[in-house]
Amino acid sequence: MYLLIAGGGKVGANFARMLLKDGRHEVTLIEQRHDRFERLEREFEHQVHLGDATEIYVLERAGIARPPDVVAALTGDDEDNLIISQLSQEKYGVPKVIARVNDPRNQAHFDLLGISPTVSATRGLMALIEHEVPEHDLVHLLELRKENLEIVEVQIDEGAPAAGKRVEKLDLPEGSRLISIMRNGRAEIAVGATELLPGDQVLAILQPGKEDELRRVLLKS
Amino acid sequence: MKALIIGCGRVGSNVALQLDREGWDVTAVDEKEEAIGRLGDHWTGGFVLGHGMDTDVLREAGIEDADAVVVATDGDNTNIVIGQVAQQRFDNQCVVVRVLDPARAEFYRQRGLRTVCPTSVAIDVLLDSVRACEVRPAETAST
Numbered sequence: 001m002y003l004l005i006a007g008g009g010k011v012g013a014n015f016a017r018m019l020l021k022d023g024r025h026e027v028t029l030i031e032q033r034h035d036r037f038e039r040l041e042r043e044f045e046h047q048v049h050l051g052d053a054t055e056i057y058v059l060e061r062a063g064i065a066r067p068p069d070v071v072a073a074l075t076g077d078d079e080d081n082l083i084i085s086q087l088s089q090e091k092y093g094v095p096k097v098i099a100r101v102n103d104p105r106n107q108a109h110f111d112l113l114g115i116s117p118t119v120s121a122t123r124g125l126m127a128l129i130e131h132e133v134p135e136h137d138l139v140h141l142l143e144l145r146k147e148n149l150e151i152v153e154v155q156i157d158e159g160a161p162a163a164g165k166r167v168e169k170l171d172l173p174e175g176s177r178l179i180s181i182m183r184n185g186r187a188e189i190a191v192g193a194t195e196l197l198p199g200d201q202v203l204a205i206l207q208p209g210k211e212d213e214l215r216r217v218l219l220k221s
Numbered sequence: 222m223k224a225l226i227i228g229c230g231r232v233g234s235n236v237a238l239q240l241d242r243e244g245w246d247v248t249a250v251d252e253k254e255e256a257i258g259r260l261g262d263h264w265t266g267g268f269v270l271g272h273g274m275d276t277d278v279l280r281e282a283g284i285e286d287a288d289a290v291v292v293a294t295d296g297d298n299t300n301i302v303i304g305q306v307a308q309q310r311f312d313n314q315c316v317v318v319r320v321l322d323p324a325r326a327e328f329y330r331q332r333g334l335r336t337v338c339p340t341s342v343a344i345d346v347l348l349d350s351v352r353a354c355e356v357r358p359a360e361t362a363s364t
Contacts, residue, residue, distance in 0.1 A: 054298050056324040079274070079298040083325070091328060106274060109302060112310055 002026045004068040004094075006053035006084045007075030008040045011100060011121070015072060016044065028062045054083045056091075067092045073099045078106040085115045116145060137219055138211055141203070151179070151205050154218055158198040162218040168192035173213035176206035222246065225287040227273040227303055228294030232319060232339075234259035236291050241266050245289075248282045273303045276310070284311050293319040301325065304334050 005012050008031030019025045029044055030053040031037045037050040051058035071088040073081035081099045088094040101107050101120040110118050130139045142151040156163050162170055167178055167190050178190040182201040206214055222245050226237040229251035241247045248267030257268045271278030290307045292300045297320050304318035318336050320326035326338035
């Protein structure tokens with residue numbers, strides 16, 4: 001595959017490294033900062049270009065008109081990533097564009113402008129931290145934006161309406177399903193006959209927006 | 222008539238002042254507090270401190286019932302994104318966006334964004350000025 005990567009910071013450079021190690025890909029990296037570029041050039045040689053990847057002539061010099069199979073807009077600036085993605089998709093017909101979202105508050109702009117898929121380290125970190133800090137009763141583990149589904153984790157407490165009930169007896173909201181139960185360090189797939197016990201950690205898949213209904217069934221009486 | 226000016230630098234502040242003089246109800250947005258100083262001591266219009274990428278800031282500045290939105294921060298890409306948000310999320314009919322790079326200005330103009338490119342304007346004016354010089358070849362050769 002031919003991949004064009006915009007942004008040679010920690011994310012972009014490591015992604016390029018990983019792809020090249022694989023040995024099956026052709027990679028071009030674009031970096032606009034001189035100091036970074038010089039360091040990257042020593043490692044990646046002719047595969048790195050100096051320039052602002054939101055400038056059309058820079059993209060063209062890097063080979064966007066071929067076009068690449070994938071463009072990854074991985075700079076530390078969300079506006080730049082949005083513009084790189086739009087130019088790639090709409091001006092050059094790049095079949096797959098992946099954009100990095102630095103500030104999760106900008107996710108809505110990427111959605112509005114049809115840029116998908118997006119990746120966000122901050123959002124991912126937040127989910128991991130939430131998972132470790134038992135502050136929230138319902139933790140978002142994974143968002144499948146394209147599928148319009150998300151995977152969440154909930155802990156069944158003593159006295160919760162679902163405690164002591166079998167999965168098939170639960171009045172789960174439409175568009176939701178339990179995936180697995182983690183009990184005493186062991187996970188099992190949730191089936192109709194699985195009984196929920198206090199202390200269980202339950203993974204559920206559901207459509208975004210159904211969290212409150214799920215909470216009512218599992219957690220609050 | 223309400224106008225929202227995002228980016229209150231040299232360009233934005235003067236657009237804000239002129240529209241205000243022409244009777245518009247103007248609100249300026251800038252992420253730097255000192256930007257309000259560019260509007261002078263007698264500014265009676267609105268000023269909202271914040272970044273134009275933040276939709277809460279845009280709402281606070283009244284984007285939902287603005288008749289015109291002028292986007293003139295010092296970043297081309299920021300302006301293009303905010304312009305599209307104003308157009309597509311808030312359904313503003315009159316959105317004018319400053320883009321310094323002629324190539325991006327042209328691409329987004331084709332996609333229906335009203336971009337204004339000061340660089341292209343400068344190029345045209347410079348070319349016209351050169352063409353208007355009444356210098357005959359013989360004279361240039363002798364100097």
